[in-house]
Amino acid sequence: MPDNLPPDAKHKGESFATRMSHGGRAGTRVHGFVNPPVHRGSTVLYPSCEARGALGARSLEQVMTYGTAGGPTHYALEDMVAEIEGGTRALIVGTGLAACSLPLMAYLKAGEHCLVPDSVYGPVRRIANGMLARFGIETTYYDPAIDAEGLRALLRPNTKVLYMESPGSHTFEMQDIPALAEAAHAHGAKVLMDNTWGIHHFQPFTKGVDVSIQALTKYVGGHSDVLLGSVTVNTPEDWATIAGAAREIGHYASPDDCWLALRGLRTLAVRLKHQEEAGLTVAKWFEGRPEVLRVLHPALPSHPQHALWKRDFTGACSLFGVVFQPRYTPEQINAVVDGLKLFGIGASWGGYESLALPTTNHITRTAAGALELEGPTVRFHIGLEDTNDLIADLAAGLDGLPR
Numbered sequence: 106m107p108d109n110l111p112p113d114a115k116h117k118g119e120s121f122a123t124r125m126s127h128g129g130r131a132g133t134r135v136h137g138f139v140n141p142p143v144h145r146g147s148t149v150l151y152p153s154c155e156a157r158g159a160l161g162a163r164s165l166e167q168v169m170t171y172g173t174a175g176g177p178t179h180y181a182l183e184d185m186v187a188e189i190e191g192g193t194r195a196l197i198v199g200t201g202l203a204a205c206s207l208p209l210m211a212y213l214k215a216g217e218h219c220l221v222p223d224s225v226y227g228p229v230r231r232i233a234n235g236m237l238a239r240f241g242i243e244t245t246y247y248d249p250a251i252d253a254e255g256l257r258a259l260l261r262p263n264t265k266v267l268y269m270e271s272p273g274s275h276t277f278e279m280q281d282i283p284a285l286a287e288a289a290h291a292h293g294a295k296v297l298m299d300n301t302w303g304i305h306h307f308q309p310f311t312k313g314v315d316v317s318i319q320a321l322t323k324y325v326g327g328h329s330d331v332l333l334g335s336v337t338v339n340t341p342e343d344w345a346t347i348a349g350a351a352r353e354i355g356h357y358a359s360p361d362d363c364w365l366a367l368r369g370l371r372t373l374a375v376r377l378k379h380q381e382e383a384g385l386t387v388a389k390w391f392e393g394r395p396e397v398l399r400v401l402h403p404a405l406p407s408h409p410q411h412a413l414w415k416r417d418f419t420g421a422c423s424l425f426g427v428v429f430q431p432r433y434t435p436e437q438i439n440a441v442v443d444g445l446k447l448f449g450i451g452a453s454w455g456g457y458e459s460l461a462l463p464t465t466n467h468i469t470r471t472a473a474g475a476l477e478l479e480g481p482t483v484r485f486h487i488g489l490e491d492t493n494d495l496i497a498d499l500a501a502g503l504d505g506l507p508r
């Protein structure tokens with residue numbers, strides 16, 4: 106087979122793990138080395154003026170015209186991300202947040218309206234309330250649990266974008282993506298979704314999503330040392346809109362970071378499999394502890410919207426929340442987190458190391474007033490450590506709380 110086919114063409118039908126191993130390696134003379142090299146560059150040279158002129162019209166294809174249009178390292182990662190999400194094309198941008206903001210800017214214009222779930226990744230609120238508002242775009246925040254009928258009541262003649270995130274950040278509320286997408290499409294609106302939690306366990310384009318966003322910073326990077334985002338689409342028209350807007354604004358990602366993400370992808374399948382299991386083991390352990398009121402993990406049958414996860418997802422990642430009994434103060438729970446030996450205290454997730462991050466239990470809400478969680482809440486990310494060691498560390502912390 107020719108060496109320059111995209112990975113999906115050569116490995117269609119093979120399992121996720123096999124595709125993560127074999128994709129994104131072809132298309133470059135690598136002298137027998139397993140991995141492609143990093144291609145850095147701004148200027149791209151052509152053999153003649155005519156050759157350069159001929160390529161200009163193809164600037165949204167994987168054709169090297171100038172550094173900002175990407176190079177072989179970007180294209181290898183683009184192909185792999187499109188493969189993971191089941192889309193036709195993916196664009197790599199500098200951060201996950203840039204991947205959230207780019208499609209909002211690409212599909213909306215002054216005088217238009219967009220719908221954003223109240224459980225959205227916090228910084229998206231900043232874009233909506235800041236730049237989008239300044240540019241004359243109005244945002245309505247909606248209850249993520251809304252059904253199609255509820256959504257239809259919020260759609261206005263000028264509503265052009267429905268934004269979704271499932272499960273939502275910090276509260277892990279699920280959304281009925283297919284039903285909401287159908288209602289939005291019937292209205293002529295574009296459906297954008299942040300699929301960072303789902304990764305490949307949620308296949309957005311079979312569920313009505315037009316544009317899928319991922320923070321590659323999380324599990325794809327996988328080592329807490331790279332920031333990247335992706336915007337994946339499934340039609341040439343959406344590609345033209347997204348890639349065109351990215352060119353207008355000047356989005357770019359470092360090829361070194363793309364190379365690290367490609368390296369992260371090689372172990373994504375095994376890491377995810379391990380972390381899914383480890384996450385569930387620890388989440389179930391928390392459920393059995395008297396200090397815990399409830400665990401916010403969509404793959405647990407106790408999650409109020411577990412049925413949606415079961416219907417739409419094939420697996421879970423290792424990020425979930427724990428609401429402690431209201432008899433504890435946030436200070437008491439913070440002291441437990443401070444005392445953990447194996448859990449770092451910090452933002453982000455998806456790396457090889459475990460994290461614990463207290464969530465404010467006064468959650469910003471616009472649709473239905475502030476959301477108060479019943480007790481102090483901590484978001485846990487389970488890494489690649491031995492699960493027994495993690496549980497022993499957590500048990501020592503909880504054992505120190507008053508009964």
Ligand SMILES: *Cc1c(COP(=O)(O)O)cnc(C)c1O
Binds near residue numbers: 301334453
């Ligand atoms: C982390 C995160 C982002 C942003 O990713 P960065 O690379 O940190 O900018 C976007 N969406 C979700 C759901 C995230 O968790």
